[in-house]
Amino acid sequence: MDRPTLIRKKSQHDVKGEFYRCDYLCDTLSVVVIGASGDLAKKKTYPSLFALFRSSYLPEHVQIVGYARSQKTDKDFRATLRDYLAAKCDDDEVIDAFLKKCFYRSGGYDDETAIEKVAMEMAGMEQVSGHEVANRLFYFAIPPSLFTKVAGALKAAATNHNGWSRFIVEKPFGSDLESFETLHESLSDMLEEKETYRIDHYIGKEAVQNLLVMRFANSIFEPLWNRNHIASVVISFKEDFGTKGRGGYFDKSGIIRDVMQNHLMQVLTMFAMEAPARQSGDYIRNEKVKVLQAIPPIRIEDCITGQYISDDEGIEQAYIDDDGVPDDSKTPTFAALVMYINNPRWDGVPFIMRAGKALNERKSEVRIQFKRAPGSSLLFPDTGNGSTLSRNELVMRLQPNEAVYMKMNIKSPGLAGDPVMSELDLSYKTRFPDKFSDLPDAYTRLMLQVLRGDSSAFVRDDELREAWKIFTPLLHAIDDGKIEPIKYKAFSRGPAEFDEMAERHGYVYSGEAYDWNGTA
Ligand SMILES: NC(=O)C1=CN([C@@H]2O[C@H](COP(=O)(O)OP(=O)(O)OC[C@H]3O[C@@H](n4cnc5c(N)ncnc54)[C@H](OP(=O)(O)O)[C@@H]3O)[C@@H](O)[C@H]2O)C=CC1
Numbered sequence: 096m097d098r099p100t101l102i103r104k105k106s107q108h109d110v111k112g113e114f115y116r117c118d119y120l121c122d123t124l125s126v127v128v129i130g131a132s133g134d135l136a137k138k139k140t141y142p143s144l145f146a147l148f149r150s151s152y153l154p155e156h157v158q159i160v161g162y163a164r165s166q167k168t169d170k171d172f173r174a175t176l177r178d179y180l181a182a183k184c185d186d187d188e189v190i191d192a193f194l195k196k197c198f199y200r201s202g203g204y205d206d207e208t209a210i211e212k213v214a215m216e217m218a219g220m221e222q223v224s225g226h227e228v229a230n231r232l233f234y235f236a237i238p239p240s241l242f243t244k245v246a247g248a249l250k251a252a253a254t255n256h257n258g259w260s261r262f263i264v265e266k267p268f269g270s271d272l273e274s275f276e277t278l279h280e281s282l283s284d285m286l287e288e289k290e291t292y293r294i295d296h297y298i299g300k301e302a303v304q305n306l307l308v309m310r311f312a313n314s315i316f317e318p319l320w321n322r323n324h325i326a327s328v329v330i331s332f333k334e335d336f337g338t339k340g341r342g343g344y345f346d347k348s349g350i351i352r353d354v355m356q357n358h359l360m361q362v363l364t365m366f367a368m369e370a371p372a373r374q375s376g377d378y379i380r381n382e383k384v385k386v387l388q389a390i391p392p393i394r395i396e397d398c399i400t401g402q403y404i405s406d407d408e409g410i411e412q413a414y415i416d417d418d419g420v421p422d423d424s425k426t427p428t429f430a431a432l433v434m435y436i437n438n439p440r441w442d443g444v445p446f447i448m449r450a451g452k453a454l455n456e457r458k459s460e461v462r463i464q465f466k467r468a469p470g471s472s473l474l475f476p477d478t479g480n481g482s483t484l485s486r487n488e489l490v491m492r493l494q495p496n497e498a499v500y501m502k503m504n505i506k507s508p509g510l511a512g513d514p515v516m517s518e519l520d521l522s523y524k525t526r527f528p529d530k531f532s533d534l535p536d537a538y539t540r541l542m543l544q545v546l547r548g549d550s551s552a553f554v555r556d557d558e559l560r561e562a563w564k565i566f567t568p569l570l571h572a573i574d575d576g577k578i579e580p581i582k583y584k585a586f587s588r589g590p591a592e593f594d595e596m597a598e599r600h601g602y603v604y605s606g607e608a609y610d611w612n613g614t615a
């Protein structure tokens with residue numbers, strides 16, 4: 096259908112003449128949030144829709160229908176949402192205007208009659224708008240075990256109208272290769288790949304999106320971004336809190352399924368892929384899949400796992416004392432593993448991935464360590480006073496306090512000539528003070544992309560299949576109890592064995608040689 100392309104008018108979020116194609120703004124939009132009474136919907140889905148509403152990224156004619164099993168009136172539901180929205184905005188008028196667009200209907204997840212009723216009501220609201228085209232966005236904020244039931248019941252509601260239908264689905268997409276294939280097969284009978292948007296919120300993070308620009312918009316990095324110059328890449332995810340009552344859910348997955356196979360693999364592929372021909376559509380995803388295809392399954396001997404016990408003060412209880420966790424659980428709350436990408440660019444470079452809960456700090460980063468400067472040991476010999484050259488590192492801190500910094504050797508200022516480690520530092524907080532406090536949440540960014548029909552930042556079925564192939568043998572070995580988790584104290588750096596592992600794979604810790612005097 097030929098429709099005019101609307102170029103959005105400038106709003107507070109448009110700076111320096113950034114104009115976006117937002118043709119959906121000319122039409123009516125119905126959003127259906129399935130599982131609206133749940134945690135994700137309240138904490139992420141609705142606040143993100145609200146953020147889009149506030150900055151005029153939702154059409155004037157929009158209705159947002161929450162659907163879940165629990166009985167609630169529109170009034171009750173809006174009152175619950177208000178608390179979450181008020182945390183983001185202190186303007187009651189704006190909150191009221193948004194809440195007027197929100198409705199709540201209850202029913203079972205496979206109750207076709209109840210869903211049909213919602214569809215008819217939606218059609219009525221769409222007609223009132225007088226627009227010819229009405230688009231529908233369905234957000235599955237429910238466990239994957241319900242995906243197929245809901246998709247089946249929704250199909251008629253989703254297709255019987257004049258406009259597009261898009262479906263956002265949340266992880267986990269299976270728990271191994273086989274369960275992924277089963278879920279995918281049953282879901283793909285009902286939803287086409289091009290209308291399915293599998294969300295991985297890590298792709299929507301500011302600093303992850305920046306990877307593409309950093310790498311491909313700066314000519315200084317490309318010559319270095321390969322096995323000739325890079326000694327190792329460490330991708331870290333650290334959280335300074337435990338499972339906090341989510342132990343029952345977490346125990347069935349463990350840290351590898353929870354964040355590594357999905358979020359951190361997305362970071363790895365964005366980091367390692369070849370340049371895509373374009374930024375949109377399938378170009379990026381094609382390149383990501385090629386990286387995954389070049390990674391052999393992770394070997395048991397290339398992995399260590401850990402599980403936290405209480406800290407000395409007893410502030411954080413042991414993982415096994417969390418609700419729903421069996422006393423003899425061997426589920427890892429920490430894991431570190433090494434992967435290799437067998438292609439010409441990365442052959443032989445260890446990609447060390449590490450993730451853990453209840454560690455000493457909250458931090459996610461990509462740390463690239465470069466090889467020693469050739470010939471440098473003769474030019475700058477160890478003078479015996481601690482002035483050995485440190486390796487260059489480029490660190491991309493994803494969170495908190497997004498930053499990119501390059502650790503490098505310079506002459507120590509003054510009369511002495513010893514090299515000293517310093518940094519080239521791009522801290523978002525200092526460089527972009529106006530924008531820093533208002534950076535859009537990953538979910539907001541991704542939802543906007545769905546509205547624009549840009550699937551490039553969503554996970555394609557073949558990406559998932561390849562990622563599961565890499566992790567499944569290891570996960571089965573862990574499930575079968577073949578890897579004993581090493582106990583580590585809550586709020587520590589995790590098992591000391593990780594440092595030995597990183598060192599074995601060529602990571603050289605510069606230790607006390609680097610002293611940063613800023614505030615992170
Ligand atoms: N723009 C900014 O905000 C900047 C901030 N800084 C700050 O300066 C500080 C130092 O920076 P940086 O050098 O990047 O980070 P660190 O010195 O904290 O860590 C360097 C690397 O060594 C690892 N490591 C830490 N202790 C050991 C150990 N005992 N044995 C082996 N490996 C170890 C770290 O792992 P692990 O994570 O496990 O500790 C990390 O991978 C940080 O707090 C950083 O945030 C620096 C530059 C710019």
Ligand SMILES: O=C1O[C@H](COP(=O)(O)O)[C@@H](O)[C@H](O)[C@H]1O
Nearest residue numbers: 296297334353354358459494537
């Ligand atoms: O998907 C998940 O991610 C969060 C971490 O997300 P972040 O944006 O706060 O880094 C993690 O805590 C959770 O266990 C996992 O399921």
